[in-house]
């Protein structure tokens with residue numbers, strides 16, 4: 001990518017919000033480019049999706065492939081590199097990418113999502129795939145017939161994860177540091193209470209991951225005894241303790257963040273406080289707690305409309321439409 005290629009809108013991310021924005025931007029006949037190293041975002045690793053309208057049940061990766069195919073139909077270029085820095089000068093944005101390229105654009109839509117939170121315990125990262133997981137929806141079936149699994153967390157994702165895992169493993173320990181679950185959907189709370197093999201370990205934390213580098217995780221240590229013991233042998237631990245918006249790039253651009261959630265604050269047209277900079281999806285405070293593929297996609301579409309309006313007012317004659325480029329998808 002050379003710095004001579006100038007776009008109307010650079011879209012950061014390769015998830016649902018980004019691809020919906022790309023599709024709508026292309027159909028509004030402004031010139032978009034999509035940048036992001038990892039294809040598909042969280043949707044692609046969600047496993048089976050049963051709540052995206054129009055599909056009774058679809059694998060998340062397949063759904064995102066359809067999103068991308070639709071953008072490619074409009075010849076939207078896709079660059080497989082991450083955004084590292086964005087600056088704004090003389091009314092124009094300059095995006096610096098991890099592959100060293102720099103892309104100027106009239107507007108930017110940020111759809112770079114959130115980062116999953118970690119427990120911060122020794123071995124946690126080394127044992128990912130060896131007993132440590134951040135995605136119960138993706139990995140629960142791997143625990144079919146196993147003895148015991150722990151889930152860390154007390155929000156909706158943790159509760160849903162425990163319910164799902166209870167269909168596969170014999171005993172599930174749902175470990176939460178507070179005494180009450182944090183805003184679970186009522187239906188999930190009811191389902192959880194019906195599961196006799198889910199043990200609700202309240203007011204406790206997982207403080208140690210026990211195992212070895214060859215076999216991975218073998219047991220967890222709790223911060224307080226539960227039913228008389230503090231070490232439980234488990235085959236897996238699912239970390240479902242939330243996620244943080246990827247706010248570094250917006251922060252450097254002096255974008256207003258939601259003071260409670262650190263999410264990018266947007267208005268109903270997905271505008272940030274920086275003119276020409278829009279944001280969509282899980283990165284933003286647009287959909288509150290309903291962070292889903294359908295809401296992310298809808299926000300991407302709205303952001304594209306707002307961008308079209310902005311670009312129509314600010315576009316100069318220099319915009320060019322370069323040849324189609326496609327990134328290699330990573331699963």
Ligand SMILES: Cc1cc2nc3c(=O)[nH]c(=O)nc-3n(C[C@H](O)[C@H](O)[C@H](O)COP(=O)(O)OP(=O)(O)OC[C@H]3O[C@@H](n4cnc5c(N)ncnc54)[C@H](O)[C@@H]3O)c2cc1C
Pocket residue numbers: 012013014015016017018035036037038039040041042043044045046048049050051052081082083084111112113114134135136137138246280281282283291292293294296
């Ligand atoms: C386990 C799990 C199960 C889920 N199940 C469902 C479900 O059943 N139904 C449902 O509707 N939703 C589900 N969700 C939620 C849904 O996946 C998200 O709400 C949705 O993916 C948000 O889309 P997004 O485009 O905003 O962000 P994301 O999908 O997170 O995409 C962000 C993109 O930005 C990229 N990126 C990150 N940093 C940079 C950077 N610096 N430069 C460029 N790109 C960058 C990422 O690689 C990614 O491609 C699930 C989520 C998880 C984790």
